[in-house]
Amino acid sequence: MITHSFSTQLYIDGQRTDGESNTVLAVRNPATEQTIAEVPDASVADVRRAITAARHAFDEGPWPRMTPDERAAVLLRMAEEMERRIPELVAVNIAEAGSVRALAETLQTRVPIAHLRDMAQRVMPAFAWERPVDPTIMPGVGISQGILRREPYGVCALIAAYNFPFFLSMMKLIPALAAGCAVVLKPAPATPLESLLIGDFADAAGLPPGVLNVVTGDIEAGRELTTDPMVDLVSFTGSDAVGRKVYAQAAASMKKVVLELGGKSATIVRADGDLDGAVRSAFFGITTHAGQGCSLLTRTIVHESVHDEFIDRLHKLLGQVRVGDPADESTTMGPLISQAQRDKVEKLIRAGEQAGARIVCGGGRPAHLDRGYFVEPTLFADVDRSMTIAQAEFFGPVGVVIGFRTDDEAVRIANDSPYGLSGAVWSADTVAAYELAARIRTGSVAINGGGAGVTPRAPFGGYKQSGIGREWGEFGLDEYLQTKSVAWAAR
Known part of the structure; x- marks a missing residue:
């Protein structure tokens, strides 16, 4: 086991909680093959609790109704807490993902935090959250005019891969939170520890309960996230084979799907x-x-x-x-x-x-x-x-x-x-x-x-079987927003 100062419990509705059962997932150091931690293997009931918390936070809570500036302030506080605990993130990344130190200290940790700061400091203040529709003379209507609004998509299931645990979780979490969504984050079973740490950062920043939920689990947990009708959007990073299953499972309830898959x-x-x-x-x-x-x-x-x-x-x-x-x-x-x-x-x-x-x-x-x-x-x-x-x-x-x-x-x-x-x-x-x-x-x-x-100033995503949609910066933010037109006739 490794020595760590954070909880390995599930993070649901702003609280640390045990899984419904006593079943656990062993986290192994791939360089030594030794078990370094155990985390809950979340049941379907656990995942439903997390989805319900996110649904309530989105439908009834303050987060989607806060101004972009107010949300940005919370995100900056999260970035500050992450920066304070970089040595811990690096140590955990080396132990669970097998990264060499140079990679652990840059792409695995500092780069996603830089993306978080960029979202809060550059993208959100300049983003066109609302813009006017130019007046148009329409036959039988008169002069039509209005506003285009960009609104959060809703409850998002974020499913990350094992190779860059913190980086991939953050590339999904940053735009989802910036947009005003509520999320359930599921890290890969092999590398869950860094994502569990994000619950600590949310608490320190004052993120409202239910806006972020972190569940650790495997196939059953993932299937619940991709099929539950209370989830509006699924963002998945992983193999193209699993990506096709995610796409199919989400289709029954017409969820939006963002996929970042394989490459050659x-x-x-x-x-x-x-x-x-x-x-x-x-x-x-x-x-x-x-x-x-x-x-x-x-x-x-x-x-x-x-x-x-x-x-x-x-x-x-x-x-x-x-x-x-x-x-x-x-x-x-x-x-x-x-x-x-x-x-x-x-x-x-x-x-x-x-x-x-x-x-x-x-x-x-x-x-x-x-x-x-x-x-x-x-x-x-x-x-x-x-x-x-x-x-x-x-x-x-x-x-x-x-x-x-x-x-x-x-x-x-x-x-x-x-x-x-x-x-x-x-x-x-x-x-x-x-x-x-x-x-x-x-x-x-x-x-x-x-x-x-x-x-974060350029999009990331693929053609063909490498995925659907784009991540990073304003391009990633756009995936988590709906466009609504509010129009009226001038009299």
Whole structure:
């Protein structure tokens, strides 16, 4: 067990509470395989209590009726409390998600807090919550005029994935709360601890009871959130397979659905591209959080004239990775989240070998580690775009390299995927790079290492089976708002 100063109980209607049953979920450190905490496995009745609390808070409580400035003040107080407890968030993230310290201190914790501040300080004050409708002369009516109002969507079920627990929960929670919604947040069963901490931040900031509820559970809890008619909107991050189930379950009650799903994002490296920069980009796509990121660039499409040199350079760089326990500050790549995830990745690696692809490096487990869910950083060459390893999302530290001759061929390979979340182009010819970026069917493209990154000023979301809707900043806020027209005839 880890030592922590926060409750692992459910957070419902502003109170910490036990689950209805004594059933618990074990939270394991993926680097040591040891149980570090136990949390309630919320029952259907527990989830219904949380939904009922959110419904009452939305229908009867003050939060949706507060001004945007009043809500922003509460959100800023939450940000202040989060900043005060960053060391605790970092420690918990390393223990439950297996992040190396550099990632835990940035993308996993400080970045979502920066998004929260941006929402309260930049987006909310400037957002067009109301705007006039220009007067129009309508036959038989006269002059019609009115107001367009942006109103909170209602009760929202927020379901996060395991790889970036605090980040993903916050990317949903920030716009939902800013809009004036009430929410039930369900973190992934493997990584619930950081999301439970958010209840403490809500209390410290004075968020009204019922506006935020946090339930820890697995399949049954998730199904209740996606089917209960009192829920108006579902936002889910996870695999495309589960995303399709969420979509289907929400359809019966016509809920709005926001989905952020998988990816097999491609980088195109032209003959004139910066090879050093492209190699570093591919390196980080393979090794960042052991490849457990839906937008990571794991499919590299390289011009045949620089193909072999690219592979040689990337091979050398991957040889410098220090795989091990992320609690050790010398570690540069940690474990996968579970034995089941490692089994999946290893099965795909074997499928690549059997299909005739060549393993340049990796392909197994680190010999110096006898426990923990580790896989070596792995690189495949001689890959055909039709192979399973070129189509399936590994969600592990595995990259594939595919050669091309012409720009048209590169675009066809990049778009030959059921996914479309992110992408990249490397070329000294920035006009050609932009034209390629415009042709790739994906939600974002970085040219020569630039791009939106994780700024709240650009939207995040995918094409095709990578999802529905957008997150971050004003784009994310818009998903949690309804548009109402209030019109009247001038007499």
